[in-house]
Amino acid sequence: xxxxxxxxxxxxxxxxxxxxxxxxxxxxxxxxxxxxxxxxxxxxxxxxxxxxxxxxxxxxxxxxxxxxxxxxxxxxxxxxxxxxxxxxxxxxxxxxxxxxxxxxxxxxxxxxxxxxxxxxxxxxxxxxxxxxxxxxxxxxxxxxxxxxxxxxxxxxxxxxxxxxxxxxxxxxxxxxxxxxxxxxxxxxxxxxxxxxxxxxxxxxxxxxxxxxxxxxxxxxxxxxxxxxxxxxxxxxxxxxxxxxxxxxxxxxxxxxxxxxxxxxxxxxxxxxxxxxxxxxxxxxxxxxxxxxxx
Amino acid sequence: xxxxxxxxxxxxxxxxxxxxxxxxxxxxxxxxxxxxxxxxxxxxxxxxxxxxxxxxxxxxxxxxxxxxxxxxxxxxxxxxxxxxxxxxxxxxxxxxxxxxxxxxxxxxxxxxxxxxxxxxxxxxxxxxxxxxxxxxxxxxxxxxxxxxxxxxxxxxxxxxxxxxxxxxxxxxxxxxxxxxxxxxxxxxxxxxxxxxx
Numbered sequence: 026x027x028x029x030x031x032x033x034x035x036x037x038x039x040x041x042x043x044x045x046x047x048x049x050x051x052x053x054x055x056x057x058x059x060x061x062x063x064x065x066x067x068x069x070x071x072x073x074x075x076x077x078x079x080x081x082x083x084x085x086x087x088x089x090x091x092x093x094x095x096x097x098x099x100x101x102x103x104x105x106x107x108x109x110x111x112x113x114x115x116x117x118x119x120x121x122x123x124x125x126x127x128x129x130x131x132x133x134x135x136x137x138x139x140x141x142x143x144x145x146x147x148x149x150x151x152x153x154x155x156x157x158x159x160x161x162x163x164x165x166x167x168x169x170x171x172x173x174x175x176x177x178x179x180x181x182x183x184x185x186x187x188x189x190x191x192x193x194x195x196x197x198x199x200x201x202x203x204x205x206x207x208x209x210x211x212x213x214x215x216x217x218x219x220x221x222x223x224x225x226x227x228x229x230x231x232x233x234x235x236x237x238x239x240x241x242x243x244x245x246x247x248x249x250x251x252x253x254x255x256x257x258x259x260x261x262x263x264x265x266x267x268x269x270x271x272x273x274x275x276x277x278x279x280x281x282x283x284x285x286x287x288x289x290x291x292x293x294x295x296x297x298x299x300x301x302x303x304x305x306x307x308x309x310x311x312x313x314x315x316x317x318x319x
Numbered sequence: 320x321x322x323x324x325x326x327x328x329x330x331x332x333x334x335x336x337x338x339x340x341x342x343x344x345x346x347x348x349x350x351x352x353x354x355x356x357x358x359x360x361x362x363x364x365x366x367x368x369x370x371x372x373x374x375x376x377x378x379x380x381x382x383x384x385x386x387x388x389x390x391x392x393x394x395x396x397x398x399x400x401x402x403x404x405x406x407x408x409x410x411x412x413x414x415x416x417x418x419x420x421x422x423x424x425x426x427x428x429x430x431x432x433x434x435x436x437x438x439x440x441x442x443x444x445x446x447x448x449x450x451x452x453x454x455x456x457x458x459x460x461x462x463x464x465x466x467x468x469x470x471x472x473x474x475x476x477x478x479x480x481x482x483x484x485x486x487x488x489x490x491x492x493x494x495x496x497x498x499x500x501x502x503x504x505x506x507x508x509x510x511x512x513x514x515x516x
Contacts, residue, residue, distance in 0.1 A: 067485060070478045077475030084468035101472050102462050 112149040115163050120145065120170035122224065123203045129159075129176045131211040132191030138220030140196040145203075146172050151192040159193070197221050202245060209233065219263075223247035232256055240319035242266060246301040253309045260305070264318040268293045268303040275310045283318035291316055324355045324365060327375050334379030339386055347382070380409045381510050388506065392499045400495060407502050410509045418505060422498070429491050436483025443477025 085101055117123075123145045127134065140147050150158060162173045174193070191212075197203055204225040207214060215236045216228070222244035228235060232255045239262045251258065257277075262268045264283065270291040272279055284291035296302075307314060328348055335344055351372075358368045372378060384406040391399035404422050408414045446462070450469030453461050463469030 063485070067482065070482045070485070074475045074478035074482065077471045077478065081468040081470075081472035081475060084471070085465055088465055088468075101464055101468060103464055 110149050110151045111158070112147060113161055114141075114144050115146045115148075115161075115170070115172045117143050117145045117198065117201065118165055118170060119168075120165060120201065121168040122170075122201050123198065124169060124171040124206075125197060125203055126171075126173045126175075126206045126208075127193070127195065128174070128208040129191070129193060129210065129212065132176070132193065132209075133212050134193050134195065134207065134209055134214045135217075136195045136197065136205075136207065136215070137217045138197050138199045140198045142200075144196075145170050145198050145201070146174075147196040148174055149194040151194070218242065223249075225249070226251075228252065230254065230256060235259070237261070238319075239263060239266075247303055249303070249305040251305065251307045251309075253307075253312065255311045257312045257315070258307065258309060259315045259317070260307070261317045261319045262293065262303075262305070264293055266293055266303055267296060267300050268305060269296065269298075270305045270307065270316060272307045272309070272314055272316075274307070274314060277309065277311060277313045279314045279316070281316035284316055293318065324352070324368075327355075327369065327372075328352060330375035331379055334376060335382060338383050343386075380406070381506070384410055384502075384506055388499060388502045391502075395492070395495055400498060403499070403502055407505055410506065414505065414509075418502070421501075425494050425498070429487055429494070432483055432487045432490065436480050436487060439476050439480025439483060441480070443473050443475075443480055446476060447473035449473075 081101065125146055127136070148159075148161070152158065158177075160173075160175045160177055162171075162175075164171045174195070176191075197205070197218075199220045199222060202222045202224040205216075205218075205221075205223065206225075206227045207216065208229045210231045212233045213235070214228070214230055214233060215238075217238045218226070219239055219241040223242075224245065224247055226237075226247060226249035228237065228249070228251045230253045234257045235251070235253060236259045237249075237251065239260075242263050251260070260270070262270070269287070270281075270284070271289070272291070281291045284293065285296070286292075287296060328351060331351065332344065332348055335347070339347065354372070355365070355368055358371075359365075384403070387399070387403040387406040391403040404418060407418050447470060449462050450466045450473055453463055453466040453469065463472075
């Protein structure tokens with residue numbers, strides 16, 4: 026058996042005295058026999074890796090998937106990807122309206138509509154420690170169901186608390202009017218309420234960014250109060266609604282594209298005070314306010 | 320203390336039996352017998368000849384190490400390089416630092432690269448499936464910020480995994496050759512001799 030170190034021949038270091046050594050060259054021999062050299066395979070893999078990562082991270086960059094506020098801003102994974110979660114459901118139980126109160130000390134809250142049928146609220150908690158699970162209480166008073174979700178506070182060891190995520194994802198019913206009260210001490214809060222039928226909305230945020238998306242809102246008239254200490258606020262309202270937004274701000278910019286000014290307030294086009302008005306009052310200490318019409 | 324030439328040859332033979340092929344061992348012992356014969360013919364005593372050669376145990380270690388390094392050089396295998404390293408360790412206590420430590424570091428490094436490559440190769444397809452499920456609307460599989468991006472990224476991760484495994488093979492081969500050269504240099508430095516093929 027000839028000795029050859031030419032890859033194209035598909036044999037390298039083959040020895041008649043040591044036939045077992047040829048086994049590890051089987052893959053190379055097979056590949057050479059099929060017209061594909063190891064070098065070509067490696068080049069293909071490199072090209073595939075580069076193109077795939079370029080497209081993947083390009084999509085994330087263009088779609089705004091990277092959030093500078095995250096602990097790992099360049100990670101393509103959700104920050105709750107590898108954290109065990111638990112979900113608690115609160116059935117409507119025949120109620121025709123709901124009172125929801127969510128109180129968090131520090132962490133992130135994401136709130137959406139679209140809970141399953143006959144469910145008033147679905148609360149999913151992402152947290153590494155069972156000690157940080159919130160307290161739930163639920164009462165039914167005639168036709169109104171009240172649910173309270175309260176953060177007990179991080180009483181675990183300091184080393185465990187450092188950089189440990191505490192994230193709540195909440196879904197509310199779209200079927201009955203809901204009064205919503207969200208309190209968050211420190212952290213980001215994103216409320217996507219376009220499909221929810223609001224009666225009242227109160228948002229209190231100490232420090233952190235808040236996003237409230239009422240785009241495609243088709244529910245009844247509501248009043249909303251948004252009180253923020255420090256952080257940016259993004260508020261999206263439907264242009265077809267009859268909405269008036271008053272802003273009291275300490276330090277920061279206010280941007281309201283598409284709105285018209287009416288006695289210092291921002292109103293949607295075609296605003297008519299004689300009709301039911303969605304009143305939104307914003308009180309912000311420090312930070313920018315971005316009002317968008319969708 | 321050595322009594323005579325026969326004892327020297329006997330110790331040498333005992334130490335090298337099983338390492339050298341029988342024919343090579345017999346040739347070697349014949350060379351040493353000839354060396355003793357010529358030395359005695361020149362009027363040198365056995366003690367002088369013993370001193371000039373060194374102890375048979377040390378001579379056997381050196382011959383054994385040289386032979387195993389040469390064997391590892393001709394036939395690439397994990398077993399051969401391991402035997403060569405172990406044989407070289409016997410040449411001196413300091414080789415525990417200059418041979419064993421680098422060998423362990425290299426083995427661990429290659430193993431880590433291999434395991435990382437395997438992990439990426441397995442994780443990539445799993446993450447691809449997760450991306451598809453996330454795209455279909457299964458929230459419990461939501462690991463990607465963007466499932467579309469996740470499809471491409473998982474392909475990239477799989478490709479990187481394969482590259483790491485293949486690269487590890489070539490890296491191992493490279494370090495194998497470097498290791499053989501280093502062992503030969505090490506033996507040369509310790510024994511002060513140059514072995515040519």
